Amino acid sequence: MELASKYILSLTLAYTLTTVTLSALSENRLDLYISMYALEYFVFTLLHSPFNSRARKALDAIGFTLFAVFMLVVALKVLEILYGPLL
Amino acid sequence: MEGAEAGSKRVGEAAEEDTGSAEGHEPRGRQRVPPSYVWDPLPPLKIRGARGSSYIHVGSGLTLSGLILAVASYLLLASIPLTALGVSMTILGSVLLALSRGLPTLSPQATSALMESGLRNVSAILEELGLSSKAVYLSSSRTGRDPKALIPLRSNPSLPKPEKPLPERFIVRYGAHPEDLGVLVTTPGSLAVSMLDSKPSPRATDIESALTSLAVMMGLADAAKVSMSAERVTVELSYPRLAREELWAYRLLGSPLASIVASIVAEALGKPVLIEREEHVGAKGIIDLRVVD
Numbered sequence: 001m002e003l004a005s006k007y008i009l010s011l012t013l014a015y016t017l018t019t020v021t022l023s024a025l026s027e028n029r030l031d032l033y034i035s036m037y038a039l040e041y042f043v044f045t046l047l048h049s050p051f052n053s054r055a056r057k058a059l060d061a062i063g064f065t066l067f068a069v070f071m072l073v074v075a076l077k078v079l080e081i082l083y084g085p086l087l
Numbered sequence: 088m089e090g091a092e093a094g095s096k097r098v099g100e101a102a103e104e105d106t107g108s109a110e111g112h113e114p115r116g117r118q119r120v121p122p123s124y125v126w127d128p129l130p131p132l133k134i135r136g137a138r139g140s141s142y143i144h145v146g147s148g149l150t151l152s153g154l155i156l157a158v159a160s161y162l163l164l165a166s167i168p169l170t171a172l173g174v175s176m177t178i179l180g181s182v183l184l185a186l187s188r189g190l191p192t193l194s195p196q197a198t199s200a201l202m203e204s205g206l207r208n209v210s211a212i213l214e215e216l217g218l219s220s221k222a223v224y225l226s227s228s229r230t231g232r233d234p235k236a237l238i239p240l241r242s243n244p245s246l247p248k249p250e251k252p253l254p255e256r257f258i259v260r261y262g263a264h265p266e267d268l269g270v271l272v273t274t275p276g277s278l279a280v281s282m283l284d285s286k287p288s289p290r291a292t293d294i295e296s297a298l299t300s301l302a303v304m305m306g307l308a309d310a311a312k313v314s315m316s317a318e319r320v321t322v323e324l325s326y327p328r329l330a331r332e333e334l335w336a337y338r339l340l341g342s343p344l345a346s347i348v349a350s351i352v353a354e355a356l357g358k359p360v361l362i363e364r365e366e367h368v369g370a371k372g373i374i375d376l377r378v379v380d
Contacts (some may be wrong), residue, residue, distance in 0.1 A: 004186045014346070050304050062182060
């Protein structure tokens with residue numbers, strides 16, 4: 001199996017397991033799901049590198065977006081700790 | 088209409104030139120070639136890939152459905168697990184779209200057929216020219232644009248070590264002596280080097296990482312291990328996937344895999360390199376290179 005197919009298959013499997021496990025545990029925090037997805041994305045992208053330059057640029061853009069979302073989640077958590085529930 | 092007019096004008100000009108030359112100003116056989124007939128390099132071949140487009144279709148569908156599911160689940164159903172499922176679908180769709188940009192446009196069978204036909208033609212030319220000396224791989228600093236392989240026309244005891252950059256021609260003179268003539272050919276390695284982000288430094292670790300990333304990216308091997316001394320470089324490839332055939336070109340240039348390795352090593356060291364030995368031991372391919380200095 002080629003690299004791209006392996007990567008997609010592993011990521012799909014990881015996301016499915018995460019979603020099923022967390023929902024089975026009655027987890028209702030969306031930020032936790034998103035943080036886990038971001039973490040898995042970075043781990044599997046690193047494990048299946050290198051990709052060619054065009055694909056890598058696009059994957060980096062997704063990585064930046066996920067990192068920004070993750071930072072937003074962290075920032076909201078910090079604010080929540082400092083000033084109490086925001087929403 | 089404008090195009091048609093321009094076309095007819097050009098044909099007219101060509102005809103005028105033909106008439107002019109036919110009127111006796113120039114002898115037969117030395118007629119001027121109309122500008123429209125002058126050979127013009129073709130633009131790079133662009134082929135639309137079926138595999139890339141299937142990734143685009145699936146990726147777009149998954150991204151769009153994921154977004155709809157995420158928004159609807161969050162706002163209408165108030166279900167966090169379903170919203171998370173939508174988010175994960177969106178990420179997977181985006182990843183598919185990203186990967187579609189890097190997929191090869193041709194199937195492995197088509198690529199293999201193109202490469203093999205090219206190599207067989209090169210083999211036929213080299214065999215007809217009666218060349219039997221092994222090729223010396225030169226870095227781009229000595230060949231102009233891409234690293235290339237120089238096959239000496241005569242089997243001299245001394246290997247070619249061109250000091251000045253060689254002209255971008257098929258038959259080149261690489262030294263001061265009359266017998267210092269050779270054939271400069273583009274090899275699979277010449278093009279593979281251009282896939283690297285930057286030129287590797289002459290350290291073994293850098294060459295190893297460049298070779299590994301290229302081998303994995305092109306699906307040629309699982310990993311590469313490099314050991315170096317002053318005059319010799321040994322590259323060990325794990326699970327090499329290109330079989331060696333009995334072609335004349337392979338005798339002179341080495342297998343495509345060895346050619347890629349030699350080109351990268353020559354480019355990294357900035358010195359000519361010769362493939363001395365190439366063998367398969369179990370799941371490993373061993374390529375021994377001699378640095379010509």
